[in-house]
Amino acid sequence: MGGAYSSPPGLRIGTLGGLSLTLDGRPVDDLVSRRTEALLVYLACARRPQSREALADLLWDERDQTQAAGNFRVIVNSLRRSLGAFVEANRYSIGMNLASAFTLDVADFEAAAQAALRDASKPDRALLFQAAGLYRGDFLAGLSLPEGRRFEEWVMLERERLRRLQIEVLDALVDAAGRDRHHRAGVDLATRLLQIDPLRESAHRKLMRFHARLGERSSALAQYQACARVLKEELDVPPDSETRALAERIRLADQPRKIAPPQTPLVGRQAELAWLAERLGDPGCKLLTLAGIGGCGKTRLAIEAARSVASDFLSGAVFVPLAGAGTAEDLVNALIAALAVPHVARAEPRAQLHAWLRDKELLVALDNVEQVSGAAAEIAALLEAAPELKLIVTSRQRLDLRSEWLLMLSGLPEADAQALFAQCAARAHPGIPVTPGSAARICRLVEGNPLAIEMAAAWVGENTLQGIADQIASSLDVLSTERLDAPERHRSLRAVFDQSWRLLGARERDALARLSVFSGGFDIEAARVVAGADRHTLGQLADHSLLRRTGTDRFEMHALVRQYAAERLPQADQSAAAHAAAAHAAYYTGLLQRLDPELKGFGQIDALRAIDMDIANVRSAWAWAAAAVGSGRPAAEAALAAGMEGLATYYWLRSWFHEGAGAFARAVAALEARPDTGPDQQCLLGGLLAQQAHLSEFTTPSSDIPAGLYARSLEILRGAGAESATALPLFGLAYIAHMRGQFDEACRGYEASLNLYRAAGNRWGMAGALSNLCLTLRRQGRFEEAAARGLESLAIRREIGDRRGIASSQNNLALVRTATGNYPDAAAALEESIAICRDIGHPIGVANALTTLAHIAHASNDITQSILHQRDALDLFRQVGDGWGVAIACNNLGQLALESGDLVEAEARIRESETLYRQMGMQTGLANALSNAGQIAFLRGNTPGAITRWAEALAIARDNGDIPIGLEVLTRVAGSGMVPPELALALVTFALGQPALLAETRGAANALAARLAANAPDGSIAEPLDFASAASAALTCLGQR
Helix, strand or coil: CCCCCCCCCCEEEECECCCEEEECCEECCCCCCHHHHHHHHHHHHHCCCEEHHHHHHHHCCCCCHHHHHHHHHHHHHHHHHHHHHHEEECCCEEEECCCCCEEEHHHHHHHHHHHHCCCCCCCCHHHHHHHHHHCCCCECCCCCCCCCHHHHHHHHHHHHHHHHHHHHHHHHHHHHHHHCCCHHHHHHHHHHHHHHCCCCHHHHHHHHHHHHHCCCHHHHHHHHHHHHHHHHHHHCCCCCHHHHHHHHHHHHCCCCECCCCCCCCCCCCHHHHHHHHHHHCCCCCCEEEEECCCCCCHHHHHHHHHHHHHHHCCCEEEEEECCCCCEHHHHHHHHHHHHCCCCCCCCCHHHHHHHHHCCCCEEEEEECHHHCECHHHHHHHHHHHCCCEEEEEEECCCCCCCCEEEEECCCCCHHHHHHHHHHHHHHHCCCCCCCHHHHHHHHHHCCCCHHHHHHHHCCCCCCCHHHHHHHHHHHHHHHHHHCCCCCHHHHHHHHHHHHHHHHCCHHHHHHHHHHCCCCCCEEHHHHHHHHCCCHHHHHHHHHCCCCEEEECCEEECCHHHHHHHHHHHHHHCCCHHHHHHHHHHHHHHHHHHHHHHHHCCCCHHHHHHHHHHCHHHHHHHHHHHHHHHHHCCHHHHHHHHHHHHHHHHHHHHHCCHHHHHHHHHHHHHHHHCCCCCCHHHHHHHHHHHHHHHHHHCCCCCCCHHHHHHHHHHHHHHHHCCCHHHHHHHHHHHHHHHHHCCCHHHHHHHHHHHHHHHHHHCCHHHHHHHHHHHHHHHHHCCCHHHHHHHHHHHHHHHHHHCCHHHHHHHHHHHHHHHHHCCCHHHHHHHHHHHHHHHHHHCCHHHHHHHHHHHHHHHHHCCCHHHHHHHHHHHHHHHHHHCCHHHHHHHHHHHHHHHHHHCCHHHHHHHHHHHHHHHHHHCCHHHHHHHHHHHHHHHHHCCCHHHHHHHHHHHHHHHHHHCCHHHHHHHHHHHHCCCCCCHHHHHHHHHHHHCCCCCCHHHHHHHHHHHHHHHHHCCCCCCCCCCCHHHHHHHHHHHCCCC
């Protein structure tokens, strides 16, 4: 039966959010005045008697004492008539009757808040919510007492004190919401906190984080703008560096990564999970190591812990298995692959990884670190470079780093171990009932090791629980006498392995041993070809928990099982290990050969994913062949020849240039060390050298190393009579000539390579040569020829389905069209290029296209949009560590600032660009940066500085044939007043007559020519005959030959 709500009996005094008085649930409305109510509140807050004189002065500070005392008697009488039971008064003082039934919300609020915050490390959340609920607004909001200045001062002080306490309460609740991952509640609480204290910058940051963790990036960035606005309006200061850095991380954060849920639920480990979650929420904890013997469940616990806290990190969490990794370089490559870090030309992988992670708030779980040599130093360097990164590491031993937090794992407690056994047995043999308690002896014998429990549970269909326990006990007895060298903590696991081996038939044993050659996972077809294992055999091994199904027709083997199986391989057949390794190499290099056409065409994305899935096997297959070719093994030669083209294409498309160059270098070194090479081996060596050179182009600042490799490849291939195979070294030497500014030589090389590719019917090669030729012709100002080559390249790439190639050709064509002022066609080409690059995850392609869009916006006089495009491109270039791209973007932004009259910004940008170009030895870009640097010096009145920079730019342009930039410099020199008027007019007239003059320069040149012509004396003007003579004339006049 329901009833109406009734307030508790007694007097209730509410002050927070305004004044309210109730007596036994009914409003108190018979007090004589507002001052009577004020007196009641003051007495209730004071909680001790106050002198009548002081109270009168408090309430009437601007009246004489006699009048104030008279007024005071009136309100005291009113108070005693209405609420006499609650006050005590005499001739000298008045106070609250503390024994009476009255409540004061301020007192309740303070009591709850102080109790909740007593232990700052673990505030009482229930009391925090109670306190926050009591605070309904400012103390005595809306109450005003004329002539009561001292009372109002007291109210203001109390109001601020209570507001500070409420802020402390809400701040603690916001932190608790963050720790509990209650992000939506955190948004509400932080918003409420900012309503009270809008200048609290830490609360703005917390609200930004909550929005970001909910995937509301635009709301997070809007909150940053709100923070910046209120700080500017109220304090005239910007947000501090921590807030700005957080906003930048949110702005640059990619889609949060998520770890896929495991196929089975975690059994036990709840205390460990809670400890891990608490540590991962601690800002001081950057590295957590889960250590323990193999099979104790480190990987499973790491995955569960990472998944449980992934939403705490702006970029989420990722799991990185280190199967097949043996060196620090392998660890770096595994991280780059798992995180999809974009690679760029000439960036060393470690530096590239560090640069990409620098601003990432990310959790990474690294599995099986103990097998990686130098892992501790690599991890320490990683954490130093990426302050917002956190790592969970699984290892059989600790890393011994100062920053390491360690959790040593042993076996499961008995109850959890028995529950796991029952779960595994039910999954393997659903028709056989197993209760947790019946497996107690088995779980004790294997010391609660989860891997051993899983394997033992697989025997349920073949033996009783008693029999299983007896078999394990018997194996343990044998191990204790026969394998005295085995660590005691590993003997129970070894006993389970031995018993599982004995339960297999001869066919299953042989298959398991041969399957140990795989790295990471494998599919049924690979198992059949390499190990002779059919679907049934694989199913049998999985039923015994010696293999794990990881997807449709794919399996993997635990590292300890692989180690055990590899030990058994020579026992079956002395040559079995070598045969298995050769078969493995033949299969995966054959896979590369089969997928190479797909990599270059319509199946590119699927082919890349297929190789990604088996990249650990591809690496180990190539490593075996590269090592074995030195001993003259025909199988190794065949594997290298089969996989060479596909592997190089894969590395190039993935931009894994350093890893690829190293892989080919090792094969080259082994083959060169052989004294008995014939024509076939020479052809193989020449091909390997060319691929090594192609990948090395993007690994070193200097072009000397790849140039030398290409030259050797060309010599060897020609000596072996393999003329058709020289297309790649010719292409590579042409590319290097272009980078060095030797454009005529580059054109000849590209044409020679193109002819060979045409003769061989290699349309992928043809398209690449044509596309690069388009760029070189553009640099020479041969725009019509450049467009024709670019269109032919685009047509071929559309026909073969090379999407990345299409994006590249469109970007190159857009550069040509921008140079000639055909902006609509340029923009259409870039629209397609950007869409493809974003779809395939090619950020450098996006950045390149944005740079060209900036040129188009500039040509359309939309300077604001031009700057935005170029800044977005610069952000991408910096994010992936592309120094060349950064140099280009800085130069362009400097030029935009120059044209806007911001010489300070222009000088800073151009200086960075010039420095980068010099560091990389990029003469082509350096001339452009020097042209702008000269213009800045000229506008500052620094004539010697302008002459020096323009002279160097002209010399580079003249010597390298960089006509468009040279014409820009000539136009600036002509307009500087540093050369005689007749020479100035000759130079600008010459520039206007050249097709290579960029559209963006042509407008300024026309205006300058008109001004010079108007002031020129009558008579003919002798124009220079060509660019070289024009440049020489300008240099002579400037005194800089």
